Amino acid sequence: MANFMVFHTQIASIMEMLANSAVADICKLIDDDYAVFRLEITQSQKENRALQRKLHILEMNVARERAEKTTQERVLASRPSSVKILDRYRGMARGEGHLTGGHRSFVKPAGHNTWRDDQPITVDDVSGTSTQHVILIESADVEAAAPGGSSLVKQERIEGEEDPQHSRDIQTGAAAVLVPPVATDHLSTTVPQPRTRCSITEVSGTPNATLKSETDTKTLTVTQRLLHTRSDHRLDPERQELGRLGCPLAPGSEYLLYGNPRPRTVHSHRDSGNTLETGNDPSCSYSTEMDPGNMPLGLETQTDLSRGDWNQYSSSVYSKGCQDEKGEGLVVDEVTVKVEGDAPLAWNVDETHLGEGNSQGRDFLDYRGSLKTNLNVATHSPLHTFRDRDPVSTSMGPSDSHGSVFFDQVLNSNDTARAQAQGGGTTSSNSKEKRFLCMFCNKGFSCPQKVEIHQRVHTGEKPFSCTQCHMRFALAGNLKRHQRVHTGEKPFSCPQCEKRFSQAGDLKRHQRVHTGEKPFSCTQCDMRFALAGNLKMHLKVHTGEKQFACTHCGKSFSERSYLSIHQQKNHSTL
């Protein structure tokens, strides 16, 4: 029994020793693992800090890149001579629903003087889709700041998570003032040095980010020049190249330029795609979405840009513009522009696009012919100085400067003549009062609102629609007058007869019947006419459309025999 007790004690002792040993081993293992674990944690923390630093630097680079863009916008905004640009074509794009829908495409104008084809400045947000935009940035600055670390950063954003600042910067030129201080500082210090530029590239078809790095010192050089020559960029040789229109610079001009003649979003009724091709070659389909045939009717129900939206848009745009009568600011709105490669630019303005289905379509001109024949229609207004080729403006704006010049040409060719014929024109003696110029035709107006109204001539905007028919009008007064067609109202009565007229001009014209006045005389013969249209028809006699005109009375005949009969019958005694 005693032996048993001793044995039991020994066993217990051994068990205790074994237990202690086991605990010690376990503790030792735990300590070792803990040490390893702590070491790993420390290393991970170090890596995290390094990655955070890199991320921060990359964010700064992104901000810097944005700042470059926005600063360039400011360069445009701060155009000399207190010039202000209001891009009214955003409304056109709105009509396409692109902008309101969030679709934004900023494209390099093909053939742009200062942009290269390989410039990666392309931001394309497509709303309504789940497309993820991968911003891939590889910057030498990052490498320098975080040596040894990875320079690849993936940043994926889904729809709706768009950076508000980013969006704001892109959407409005006014946001150009919101340049991050860091970015501006960076610009001021590093711009002169070539550096790696960040490219924002949409990677389609790949769920994950891929790396794309582009070093474009040339672009930076251009950007730098633009950033630092805001006051003298008019003298930029490249901008001087704009002088192909023969537009000398006009320093100190007091003209304020309204409107943006850049072509806007194309809504071609013939082309399958709503495309606006930009490039060097002026062959670009252009039409306005003011398609009466497709327009909804009714002032109250219509929501297209031509009506309420348009008004709203215009008001917004011009309210912006009016905020800065001094020309201190710039409102540059973007317009969706889709570039298909570097397709040549061609502006095939087709009146069927412009006014199809509208009796007023006749007023639209085929600008192609005008473009051919009026390339030298020079306007000596300083406004052309500002039709620059600023890559920022073109990237942010609705189109490239080629389209702008095109508009200059074609619109000057048509509207300027009419405007000048009606006492307008930039060179009028009262140009000081009419210091608000239309960007399309240079016609001067006394206030911006009149420019806005006038520019409907060029834009095709017809905000006022008749609720009784499909007719649309650019002027409210014309709509009001038109409605007499439906009401039958004829408030103008002739005092000499029973006739009544819906328009005062009609009455006045009618009264020539009573007075015998014939103010329109033929320069080829002695015929006189009470109506200009009749004279115009008559002139065809002399222009060869009728080959056989009577030398006595001017009457013309399609065949010589008819003329002979006429002369024998009416002038045989002569």
Next chain:
DNA sequence: CTGGGGACGGGGCCC
């Protein structure tokens, strides 16, 4: 072909 009217585009002026 001419005369005449309907209707619209658009600039200028005034309130």
Next chain:
DNA sequence: GGGGCCCCGTCCCCA
């Protein structure tokens, strides 16, 4: 500044 009105020019159509 905005709206209304006037006016001119123009196109189209018809008798």
